[in-house]
Amino acid sequence: IxxxxxxxxxxxxxxxxxxxxxxxxxxxxxxxxxxxxxxxxxxxxxxxxxxxxxxxxxxxxxxxxxxxxxxxxxxxxxxxxxxxxxxxxxxxxxxxxxxxxxxxxxxxxxxxxxxxxxxxxxxxxxxxxxxxxxxxxxxxxxxxxxxxxxxxxxxxxxxxxxxxxxxxxxxxxxxxxxxxxxxxxxxxxxxxxxxxxxxxxxxxxxxxxxxxxxxxxxxxxxxxxxxxxxxxxxxxxxxxxxxxxxxxxxxxxxxxxxLLSLPERSLVVVNGFIKIKKTGEVIKDVILKINDFKTGTLIGKFKPNKQTGKYTIVVPKSKQYTLSCDDCGFTFPREPLTIPENSSFYYLQKPIIIDPLVEIY
Incomplete structure (x- = not known):
């Protein structure tokens, strides 16, 4: 370097x-x-x-x-x-x-x-x-x-x-x-x-x-x-x-x-790829939403890479979250993202390509 x-x-x-x-x-x-x-x-x-x-x-x-x-x-x-x-x-x-x-x-x-x-x-x-x-x-x-x-x-x-x-x-x-x-x-x-x-x-x-x-x-x-x-x-x-x-x-x-003496951050990094399962086609121009699973409160909106479909989200620990998108023609599974209660810094891989997307017509 x-x-x-x-x-x-x-x-x-x-x-x-x-x-x-x-x-x-x-x-x-x-x-x-x-x-x-x-x-x-x-x-x-x-x-x-x-x-x-x-x-x-x-x-x-x-x-x-x-x-x-x-x-x-x-x-x-x-x-x-x-x-x-x-x-x-x-x-x-x-x-x-x-x-x-x-x-x-x-x-x-x-x-x-x-x-x-x-x-x-x-x-x-x-x-x-x-x-x-x-x-x-x-x-x-x-x-x-x-x-x-x-x-x-x-x-x-x-x-x-x-x-x-x-x-x-x-x-x-x-x-x-x-x-x-x-x-x-x-x-x-x-x-x-x-x-x-x-x-x-x-x-x-x-x-x-x-x-x-x-x-x-x-x-x-x-x-x-x-x-x-x-x-x-x-x-x-x-x-x-x-x-x-x-x-x-x-x-x-x-x-x-x-900085080993400092406490580890209580964060969760969620990332993965958003592609249509059958074709592998990247879902473009999507605004990805993450909500609190229990209350429905919007945590944030994120834009995945338009070319690769990869997204990265950072959220607090000890909660459950759901992923969805605005007007994208698809719905995401309702299965929540569950973060362990006692976790500190935590990586969660959520490749959307693995979970079936349901097309809306």
Missing amino acids: NSGYDDHSPVFNIEETIMVFTSKRKGSTGNFKTSDKQYFEDIYISHKENGQWATPQKISENINTMEHEASVALSADGNDLIIYKDDVGDGNLYISHFNGTEWSKPEKLSLNVNSTYNESHASISCDGSTLYFSSNRPGGFGGYDIYYSKRLPNGDWSLAQNAGPVINTEFDENGPFIHPDGSTLYFSSKGHNSMGGYDLFFAILKDDGTFSRPENMGYPINSIDDDVFYVLSADGKRAYYSTVQPDGLGRKDIYLMD
Whole structure:
């Protein structure tokens, strides 16, 4: 994964089988060098094979250009990539979609998100409904602040809202990362009770839409050199980050930190494929719903990959759930997804192709 040049900003799908990262290594698309003798940034991708990361490849000619591109966030299913582009000093966020075969040309997010100032780091909630990002636009509490935007019914992003004074201070807040549980927001801050540089904090999104007071992550996370970009695994047991170390391969390298002392997350990751059993045909343009089996309460809506039919859902433990779809011409079996009461982090494979789908005429 690492090279003799800067390698940084790793992002992952929820299963940690896809890694996308940024590198200034030799062989960049434009082959141009910066003043520090490194190459312009390109984005690379690696897939985990038999427990090992495969040799990274440039992600796509549609994404990498002769300018700088940096990876910022990857959706839980690995199909949506948020990219940062400097845009001649006006840093903006872009999005590219993977259709199962290739990545689309990045599209600049609307003015509801981007401004004439710098939008840098970002993170998408697991259900794709909320985008968190950092910006130094005026009107905040000072320096870089954390903002969020909600996905509208038409797919666009709502006008960005400041996350408020509980999260943001007169100092810089940067590098937001919303955990797959949908409620734990991690971010780096020079304010709160940091030791002067950036420290990593977390806050809990409460039912009323406000955040709890941020807590410092402490040791071992905040024993790392000043860095604003961390990604935590779904089970809370691993943290990925980039830093310069004496025993590194070059400059900035990507590292994995084991957080075995922290409690395991009480989450369930449900994934599988949605295909018609008889033909193997992928069911396209489906909005997959997951509901509480007992109360019928809607937990969330998710869109599977249109090419492969694969879906990924994250839900709390100790409940039963049902899967269904909106206006898709099929009904799902009523058999509930049962999650053990005492489970912590839990993977549940639910290949819809195995369960018979009943056609409606």
